[in-house]
Amino acid sequence: MFIAKLKSGKIISILHSSEEVIDELKKKGPFYCPSCKQELILKRGKLKMAHFAHKTTCIIKPEGETESHLLGKKKLFHWLQRQGFHPRLEAYISEFKQRPDLLFKWKERQAVIEFQCSVIPSEEILKRTSTYLKHHFYPIWIIHDSLLRKSSFTIHLNHFISQLIFHKKNKAAIISFHPQNEEFIVYQSIIPFSTNRALTIANKYSFNETFDTIFEIKPRRVNFLPYWITVSESWLIQRSILPGARKNRFLQFLYQRNLHPINLPWEIGIPLPQMHLVETPPFEWQFYIWYFFLYTKNIGTVIQKDELSRCMFHKLNQYVRFRPYPFITAREKFQPFENYVSFLTTLGFFKVMGDKLIVKQKPKLLSNGNIDRKRRKQAYYFKNKERILRFFYLTD
Structure with a gap:
């Protein structure tokens, strides 16, 4: 911490204090945390920044602060x-016993920044986010880039990381900051292909970029x-051969209906915007839509759109799981499913009439789905490239 309270009640800051001032200040102790009222120790070393540290665990922020956290807070x-x-x-x-790293006014609204440099339970992040929103504060989580497990185009999307996603209208991103390099990295177009892994596009920004440039979220095409x-494809193949596959609920659903995942058509497992809201892998939840609203229906069947909503939120609530975002409405949660139905409509499977869908075409299973599979799938995606990418262009 850079802030402390003296016994007199005066609040002091050492953020810009020289070594001489800090040495003099040490004589004025004891120091107390303005939040939890517990005693603090003023620390100053040759290599580490001067800061206040709790003698015991802080009940407001029990995870403590690293050197990177202190440096990041200062630079932000x-x-x-x-x-x-x-x-x-x-x-x-x-009012609600929180001590954000930074508090400021953004677009006529109180906003807070939490710079996260260590892994904490996702439930704690969810609790803090919900508390901020309940009291009309806009929460912005920024993560130290070193905490992200990533490669060229993929990112590990566990419960902790997924709770840090920044949402703005129909866009989403993970905002990271590397204080030592003075560099922001914004991970945009987050498209999960499994429960905890996603494709993403990383944009780097220097420390001289503006706040609006970074938080506007304008993905490259x-x-x-x-x-x-x-x-x-890798996910689908591994799903069938991993230990415990026989007990997998999704695979059991398929086999009980004489379906094999390798023979399911290419229109299942399509990348679409907002899929990060759903924790269930896209191949699975798209299959359920395909199965219940196409495969088992006759041509000419009329489907009320709210049937789809009831099915995904209620009938299939044991099969389809959502990530717990407190600021996401039911309408926004439904967006990935609506996007998928729209995609199937562009292929001619449905016709839209007001709030109804009419089945116009029956889907077909792949014949010999394991033969020449890669080339056939590439040909399908090449043919439908614009149909898929247009969904992302419309959200840019």
């Missing part, structure tokens, strides 16, 4: 100041379909 504070914001560092909000074909 100055970054906001340079752009005309008036941030408050480590401000304690007594990149054709990621070749990568999707590779990772989605």
Whole structure:
């Protein structure tokens, strides 16, 4: 911490203090945490920044603070100041007992930044986010880039990381900051292909970029379909051969109906926007839509659109799981399913009439789905490239 309270009640900051000032300040102790009221120790070393540390665990933020956390807070504070914001560092909000790293006003709304440098339970992130929103504060989670497990086009999307996703309208991104390199990296177009892995596009920004540039979320238009074909095929093959496959609920559903995943058509498992809202792998939840609303229906069947909503949210609630985002509405949760139905409509399977869908074409299973599979799938995606990518262009 850079902020402390003296016994007199005066609040002091050592953010810009020289070594001499800090040495003099040490004589004025004891120091107390403005949030939890517990005693603090003023630490100053040759290699580490001067800071206050709790003698015991803080009940407000029990995870403590690393050197990277202190450095990141300091640099983010100055970054906001340079752009005309008036941030408050480590401000304690007594109304609901939270101490965000930074508090400032953004677009006539109180906003907070939490710079996360260590892994904490996802339930804690969910709790803090919900508390901020309940009291009309806009929460922004920024993660230290070193905590992300990633490769060229993929990112590990576990419960902890997924809770840090920044949402703005119909766009989503993971905002990371590397204080030592003074660099922001924004991971956009997050498209899961399994429960905990996703394709993503990383955009790097220097420390001189503006707040609006980074948080506007304008993804580059990149054709990621070749990568999707590779990772989605790998997921599907592994799903069938992993230990415990016989007990997998999805595979059991297939086999009980004499269906094999390798023979399911290419229109199942399509990358679409907003899929990160659904924790269930896209191949699975898209199959359920395909099966219940196409495969088992006759041509000419009329389907009320709210039937799809009831099916995904109620009938299939044991099969389809959502990620717990407190600020996502039911309408927004439904968007991935609506996108998929729209995609099937562009292929001619449905005709839309107001709030109804009419089945116009019966789907077909693949014959010899394991033969020449890669080439056939590539040909399908090449043919439908614009149909798929247009969904992402419309959300840019």
